[in-house]
Amino acid sequence: MDPRKPVPAASPSAPQVPLGTFVYRFVLDALRNGELKPGERVREQDIAERLGVSRTPVREALGRLVEKRLLEPVGGRGLVVRSLSATEIVDLYVMREIIEGAAARLAAQHASAPELAAMEDLLARFAAHPQDDERELARLNRLFHDAIHRAARNPYLDSASSELHDAIALLGSTTFAVPGRAREATGEHAAILQAIAARDADRAEQAARAHIRDAFRARLGLIGGA
Numbered sequence: 461m462d463p464r465k466p467v468p469a470a471s472p473s474a475p476q477v478p479l480g481t482f483v484y485r486f487v488l489d490a491l492r493n494g495e496l497k498p499g500e501r502v503r504e505q506d507i508a509e510r511l512g513v514s515r516t517p518v519r520e521a522l523g524r525l526v527e528k529r530l531l532e533p534v535g536g537r538g539l540v541v542r543s544l545s546a547t548e549i550v551d552l553y554v555m556r557e558i559i560e561g562a563a564a565r566l567a568a569q570h571a572s573a574p575e576l577a578a579m580e581d582l583l584a585r586f587a588a589h590p591q592d593d594e595r596e597l598a599r600l601n602r603l604f605h606d607a608i609h610r611a612a613r614n615p616y617l618d619s620a621s622s623e624l625h626d627a628i629a630l631l632g633s634t635t636f637a638v639p640g641r642a643r644e645a646t647g648e649h650a651a652i653l654q655a656i657a658a659r660d661a662d663r664a665e666q667a668a669r670a671h672i673r674d675a676f677r678a679r680l681g682l683i684g685g686a
Contacts, residue, residue, distance in 0.1 A: 479517035484524050486511060491530060491541065491629040494595060498543040498632045502531055530626060544630050549683070552627050553676040557669045559621055560605065564652055564668035566612035568661040575611040576657055582607060583649050591642040598634040604649055608656070608668075635678035648674060 477485075487507065490496045504522060508515045522539055525531040532542045544552065571579075582604040589597055602625075609621055636642050648671040655664035 479513055480520035480524075483507065483511060483513065483517050483521035487521055487525060488530075488626065488629075492625065494598070494629075494632075494634070496541050498541050498630055500541050501537055502539045502541065504538070528626060530630065542630055543632075544627070546683070548627075549631070549679065552624070552631075553672060553679070555620075555624055556628075556675075557672040559617065559624060560608075560672050561665040561669040562614075563605075563609045563612045563617060563621070564656060564664040565661045566614055566617065567608045568656045568659050568664040570613045571611035571656055575607065576653075579604065579607045579611075579653050579656070583646070583653055586642075586649065587646045589642075591636075594634050594636045597636040597642050601636070601645065601649075608652070611656070631679070633682055635675050635682060638678045638681050641678045644674060644678075645671070 487496070487502070496502065502522065504515050504518050507522075508518045511518075522531060526533070526539065530542060531539045534540050567575075582600060586597065586600040586604060589600060591597070609618060636645070648667070651667040652664060652671060655667050
């Protein structure tokens with residue numbers, strides 16, 4: 461993480477949160493958007509300087525991230541972003557398949573017309589975006605899946621999904637680095653959305669599960685080529 465990179469100013473109308481929580485969210489966002497990668501060292505002083513805060517809230521935030529097993533201490537190097545084992549990656553995709561399938565099923569039952577329109581817009585943006593811009597494709601992909609989860613209207617699913625997204629941040633490179641994967645994902649997203657729009661819960665769940673299985677195969681290709 462580059463301590464010289466500017467941090468966007470908070471909105472004057474934004475609710476105030478404790479500094480430790482602010483720092484925690486900042487580092488978590490850096491993990492989720494790929495700015496911090498597995499194995500990368502996380503320096504307390506760098507974060508404090510970048511955010512203009514003391515080291516105390518940074519220490520508190522990093523402690524929470526260690527408890528969540530997103531960071532880990534390494535002898536003589538302080539804290540680093542944790543790397544997932546092969547077994548953990550398999551377990552993660554098993555849960556992704558279950559959760560994304562459930563979200564698509566519930567979205568088929570509950571999605572409103574504006575929510576369907578938002579998904580269609582995100583699908584179109586994803587399909588039209590240059591396939592070599594992996595980071596933006598990953599962001600649009602997250603937005604598409606987030607839209608499905610919102611339409612599912614289930615807070616327990618939201619909680620499980622949030623935990624899963626934190627672990628996904630530890631995977632490192634996006635599967636959109638695999639040639640042709642973005643094009644495949646476009647078709648998979650379209651199949652999910654078509655089933656949701658048709659109110660076909662069974663087909664929506666099956667399409668979402670198939671999408672995650674295909675993403676897992678792409679992930680295995682990345683691991684094998686590493």
